[in-house]
Amino acid sequence: MTAQPSWHLQAACAESGSALFYSSLPEDIAQAKSICCTCPVVGPCGAYAEAVLERHGVWGGRSEDERRSELARRRMRRDVGEQLDAAMANEGNWTVIGDYDNRYTAKERASVLRKRALPPGNWTFSSRARGDGGSELLALYSRPARAVGD
C-alpha cells in the first residue's frame, strides 16, 4: 500500500468525493477547480501531481489539459535553450535547430525566436520547406562585437 503524502490530510476535496475531480465534464472540472481555490494545500498538491506526472484528474487547481500544456511549454523552453546552444557552438555557420512535420511550423518558430530575449550576440533565423511537406528552422549566430578598449 502506498503511503499518502502528509498534506493529503488537509485536502479540501476529502469531503467532496473523487468523481468530480476525475470527471471530463467542463462544469465538473470548473467546480473541482473552485474547491481547489479554497484548499490550504493547493501548492503541495499541484507540485505532487507535477512530480509524479499525474495524467488524470484535477490536482492543485489544474485540469489534465492545463498540466499537459504547462509541461509542453516547459519542454519547448528547454528544447529552445538546447537549440540555441547548438547554434552558438556552430558559430558563423547556419545550423538546423528544428525539424518539423508541418511546412509552416519552422517559419512560425523563427518568428517567435526573433521576438524573444536571446543570449547576447547576433542572431539570424530562417526557415526552409522540406520536400516531404515538413520544414526546418535554421539559426546563424555570431559573437557580439567587442567595444574598443575591451
Ligand code: SF4
Ligand atoms: S488542491 Fe484540489 S485536488 Fe489538491 S488536495 Fe486541494 S482540493 Fe484536492
